[in-house]
Amino acid sequence: MSNFMQYLVSGLSTGSIYALVALGLALIYRSTRILNFAHGDITTAGTFFAFMLIGLELPFAVTFALALLFGAGLAMAFYFCVLIPAQRRDANQLSQIILTLGLGLILQGLVAYFGGTEPQSFPFPLSDITTYTFGTVIISQLSLGTIGVGLLVCVLLYLLVQKTRLGLAMRGTSENLPAAQTMGIPTRQILALSWGLAAMLGVLAGIFLAPTFLLDPFFMLEPFLKGFAAAILGGLNSLPGAIVGGVVIGVSESLAGGYISVAFKNTLAFLIIILVLLVRPEGLLGKEFIERV
Amino acid sequence: MDLIESYKEELQLIRKPWTRLWVGAFMVCLLLLPWIAPEHITYIVTIIFIYSIGVQGQNLLIGYTGQISFGQAGFLAIGAFTFGHLSQWGIPWPLGILAAGLAAGIFGVLVGFPSLRLKGPYLAIVTMGFGIAVYQIFVNSEMLSGGRMGLMINKLSPPFDMPDVTFNYYFNFLIALGFTLLSYNIISSYMGRAFIAIRDNDIAAEVIGVNLTRYKLLSFAVSSFYTGVQGGLFGLLVGYLEPNMFTFMESITLFVAVIIGGLASIEGSIMGAAFVILVPQLFSEFKEMVPVVFGVTILLVLIFEPLGLNGRWIKIRLYFRNWPFR
Numbered sequence: 001m002s003n004f005m006q007y008l009v010s011g012l013s014t015g016s017i018y019a020l021v022a023l024g025l026a027l028i029y030r031s032t033r034i035l036n037f038a039h040g041d042i043t044t045a046g047t048f049f050a051f052m053l054i055g056l057e058l059p060f061a062v063t064f065a066l067a068l069l070f071g072a073g074l075a076m077a078f079y080f081c082v083l084i085p086a087q088r089r090d091a092n093q094l095s096q097i098i099l100t101l102g103l104g105l106i107l108q109g110l111v112a113y114f115g116g117t118e119p120q121s122f123p124f125p126l127s128d129i130t131t132y133t134f135g136t137v138i139i140s141q142l143s144l145g146t147i148g149v150g151l152l153v154c155v156l157l158y159l160l161v162q163k164t165r166l167g168l169a170m171r172g173t174s175e176n177l178p179a180a181q182t183m184g185i186p187t188r189q190i191l192a193l194s195w196g197l198a199a200m201l202g203v204l205a206g207i208f209l210a211p212t213f214l215l216d217p218f219f220m221l222e223p224f225l226k227g228f229a230a231a232i233l234g235g236l237n238s239l240p241g242a243i244v245g246g247v248v249i250g251v252s253e254s255l256a257g258g259y260i261s262v263a264f265k266n267t268l269a270f271l272i273i274i275l276v277l278l279v280r281p282e283g284l285l286g287k288e289f290i291e292r293v
Numbered sequence: 294m295d296l297i298e299s300y301k302e303e304l305q306l307i308r309k310p311w312t313r314l315w316v317g318a319f320m321v322c323l324l325l326l327p328w329i330a331p332e333h334i335t336y337i338v339t340i341i342f343i344y345s346i347g348v349q350g351q352n353l354l355i356g357y358t359g360q361i362s363f364g365q366a367g368f369l370a371i372g373a374f375t376f377g378h379l380s381q382w383g384i385p386w387p388l389g390i391l392a393a394g395l396a397a398g399i400f401g402v403l404v405g406f407p408s409l410r411l412k413g414p415y416l417a418i419v420t421m422g423f424g425i426a427v428y429q430i431f432v433n434s435e436m437l438s439g440g441r442m443g444l445m446i447n448k449l450s451p452p453f454d455m456p457d458v459t460f461n462y463y464f465n466f467l468i469a470l471g472f473t474l475l476s477y478n479i480i481s482s483y484m485g486r487a488f489i490a491i492r493d494n495d496i497a498a499e500v501i502g503v504n505l506t507r508y509k510l511l512s513f514a515v516s517s518f519y520t521g522v523q524g525g526l527f528g529l530l531v532g533y534l535e536p537n538m539f540t541f542m543e544s545i546t547l548f549v550a551v552i553i554g555g556l557a558s559i560e561g562s563i564m565g566a567a568f569v570i571l572v573p574q575l576f577s578e579f580k581e582m583v584p585v586v587f588g589v590t591i592l593l594v595l596i597f598e599p600l601g602l603n604g605r606w607i608k609i610r611l612y613f614r615n616w617p618f619r
Contacts, residue, residue: 029414035413035414035417082592082596085596086595086596089596089597089599091595091596091599093413094361094413095595095599097361097414098552098591098595099591099592099595099596101545101548101549101588101591102587102588102589102590102591102592102595103588103592104588105545105549105584105585105587105588105591106584106585106588106589106592107588108584108588109581109582109583109584109585109586109588110585112581112584113579113581113582113585117581221541225421225425225541228418228421229418229422232414232415232418236414236415266425266426266429267425267426267429267430270422270423270425270426271422271426273418273419273422274407274419274422274423277407277410277411277415277418277419278406278407278410281410281411281415283415
């Protein structure tokens with residue numbers, strides 16, 4: 001039983017990382033119907049930027065804020081410089097998705113070129129080794145921080161989307177773009193903001209993930225794929241779905257790693273998704289698809 | 294682009310006499326290449342032939358049937374390792390290659406089943422999951438992957454004292470040519486038309502009598518057959534296999550080849566295959582820059598030429614055909 005609780009807690013910690021990544025993806029998909037394949041690479045670029053700033057010995061809070069802004073700037077620049085010209089030329093959904101794939105490849109190459117492919121350790125104020133004991137469960141400072149940040153972000157995002165005028169505009173834009181435009185909502189700014197916000201969530205996940213892994217240009221690939229899977233599992237349209245999906249994948253992965261085999265835990269995560277999608281193609285909390293010819 | 298007056302003309306592979314001439318000339322150039330060009334260029338072109346098979350298969354799936362798939366690396370790995378194990382048991386290569394294709398094809402049907410219910414991004418994630426799962430199974434199972442040293446494959450010994458490179462060149466040239474003709478025939482048959490109908494609107498296709506289940510699964514089966522054959526041939530050329538040849542990046546490379554070459558075109562697939570092989574060769578001094586070049590090309594192609602290299606090629610031909618008029 002204590003083993004089970006231990007696996008559950010470590011699953012929650014990885015799950016909150018996946019949930020952060022998945023929230024970013026769902027935020028973009030909801031408003032623009034674009035699956036952002038560059039999400040992982042924007043995150044990596046932001047984390048590497050933070051790493052560079054740490055080298056300059058700035059205070060950590062400043063580094064943190066600058067890295068988040070850098071990620072957001074990158075995503076917004078992509079939206080304005082690439083996606084809008086492409087949309088003006090009547091690019092369809094698939095080609096917009098592939099454009100993000102292109103951005104991902106570019107960022108991946110640039111990060112490898114400037115950041116180096118050698119794995120580096122990422123200094124972080126919360127320690128991976130200091131642990132607290134609650135009853136029978138041992139939890140490191142870092143996992144506790146990760147879970148805390150995950151919860152905090154979920155609450156803040158909920159408040160932003162549901163309780164503010166900006167959130168209302170975001171919801172309106174994702175519900176019906178032409179209608180929102182007619183009502184005088186500056187949809188282009190709102191969409192750019194969604195991209196920026198999504199990238200910030202990603203960079204946040206990256207910064208909290210980097211201390212456990214070593215930092216190299218590909219460190220985000222696996223968490224990104226898992227976050228992706230989480231977003232799909234929860235239903236790409238739904239923000240609560242992304243959180244649920246992230247936690248489900250994190251916990252099931254950790255349980256599978258503990259009880260079945262560590263080697264196959266990634267495979268099991270994907271098997272779960274395939275099974276869920278076969279039963280509910282729209283994801284756990286997604287809206288059902290209705291199609292007309 | 295052409296005015297077609299009869300069904301017989303529609304089925305013709307090449308319609309204009311001039312096109313026949315330059316296609317013929319191009320073929321002769323390809324046949325003579327190993328005698329003129331240095332050895333490493335011959336080798337690179339051989340790899341392009343092998344890749345073009347898989348890219349054509351993926352184009353049948355992504356470009357013609359419109360199903361996004363990121364599981365190519367999985368099919369490649371299944372094909373390659375099937376071939377590798379069969380060749381270790383002493384099974385002759387034609388059977389081995391066929392078995393490689395069939396094994397990948399069977400898994401293609403399995404992966405195709407979700408495609409009956411899932412669409413777009415949801416299908417992409419399922420196929421991606423398949424690709425990654427196959428990779429991890431091969432990495433973690435020494436019995437399948439042949440252990441730490443990788444799986445050794447006996448290369449073919451060339452007849453009549455031909456140099457190794459030249460023999461491999463002609464061998465893969467003939468196979469790639471066969472598959473190219475096969476793809477042309479597939480797309481001008483009922484099957485290809487059904488694929489295109491499914492891409493354009495699957496519900497409408499079903500209404501006019503295309504069996505969706507059969508043709509979606511068939512599309513997955515055919516495309517993964519091609520990809521499996523590519524895996525087998527690649528193993529035969531290189532002579533050893535290890536799971537790290539089939540990472541997620543390999544899926545991306547094949548996908549990029551399809552996009553850059555041009556969706557729904559066979560010539561485009563070959564150009565795309567040439568692109569993804571030649572770019573890393575040209576930039577071999579800056580290895581990190583290869584993804585950047587891929588990425589920038591994707592952005593440029595999709596914004597300025599959504600039909601890919603093949604679209605540009607058609608425009609160039611049209612320009613010269615109508616020259617000096619515009």
